[in-house]
Amino acid sequence: MASQSLNYLIVCIALYMLGVCSSDDVVLEVQRAITKEGFHRDVHTTVSIKPNDIVNTPSRPCSILLIETLPPGLYVDTFQLDSLATFGGPQVLADRHVDIEAPEYLSKEHELHVFAPLPTNSHPSGGPVVVTVSLPVHARYHRPSPDPNVSHTSVTMHHPRVLFNCSRMYSRSTEAPCDVHNSSLCSWAELIYKSDAYSLKFQVPVGHEKDIRVVVYGTMVVTVLGCSFLLYLIAFYGHWNVKVKDR
Template sequence: MLEMINMYICLFMLLLGICEAATGEHDACPFTAQGFRSLRLLVDVNRRGFHRDLVYSVRHDNGLPADLRVLLIHKLPSGIYMDVYQLESLKKDAGLQVLLNSEVDLEAPAYWSPAFFAFVYPTSHPTMPWHLQAVVPFHGRYHRPSLSGKWEQLVIEPPKLLLKSDICKPLFSSLSHKVIEAPCTAKNYSFCTWIEFDNLQGPKAVTLDLPVGDLSLTLPVCGGTLAITVICSLYLSQTIWKYGTF
């Protein structure tokens, strides 16, 4: 009987060790101090015209930790805006997680609008688990007409990349970094401690051209409009005088 109990105890300990080993292997940080530098943040712009998308991607060749959370803090110029109502709709329909630091006037022109910050929380790509992505729509604002050309060039600087992972916390602590307090989620209920790493290669700035009015056409447009208005007014006056009953 005693031998039977000892056998069950040994079997239980063996199974426990196998489970712990499997769990530890699954939860192991896929980064190394050297390989961590290959973590890539990509920022691109899709579509043309006044209505476009900012596409954010975070990737690593060896995969990403299971508990990795990413926050992108992006300062955006006054020449564009993000529609909070559209973001809320995409949050319900597609799970997009974006938080803006201030209210956005959707109708204000670029020269009356300030720059603003967007807090973007990328989520797992549906077909590539090692790939975090967020596609955020934005829109161009009205700009003053220009004499120099028909386009206004905007420069969108790259965002800050902040990370949070308990699995990789020992590795993160050993690297050169800054500690930043920022909203934990797009719901903005509380703040969490995030880590921003120094010397991590980031994306280049993105430039885009928005069409603007041609100021050199002011005189012909105004003159043509005035001439058509006068001609139509004279024609209507003549018709009323000829066929009208007074």
């Protein structure tokens, strides 16, 4: 942790000498964690901001914007996110249509804008303001592995860009959507932050090439038997006598 803080200080001093990092910039911390197993995970992002860097008013509340880039091996279900948003879940805007059925080798990375408001006057005296965002992500199916000893593959998700929108102005600004409706652009300050890691690693299960024939033939047999049974029911349903017991 000490080495990470030293590296962060060196980077900030270098950026300051280049005129990129200003002394009035917000300095914050970002922590990331993954929960759940298999193909369906939750990415938890916790952002901690010093309270003296915030000018948060009810008329113009501050907001955090996380710009996440998901690699081809991961995706989000936009219908799931819309459903969660109605119950207080994250407000997420995707940069393109997300095909949830496509495998990893036929997919491209996609970008997400994750909006999170800052709480108003909810931090302890002298303590940081903490915002936590939970984003459900799903792993895509990968090509079967030719090595029977390989059961998982690794997918890397890098940390997001962190933007800040408030009544205070900062030296580094960029334009981004104002909210999840994407109806207008606002000026956001892109922030430098320190984190406990540089990226997240997902271990995703993969199949084996030697099992392809078993899976294909087994699926065909089950499909044919299921269709045959349904056709039998449709053809002979009228000849069945259904008895109803009297109570």
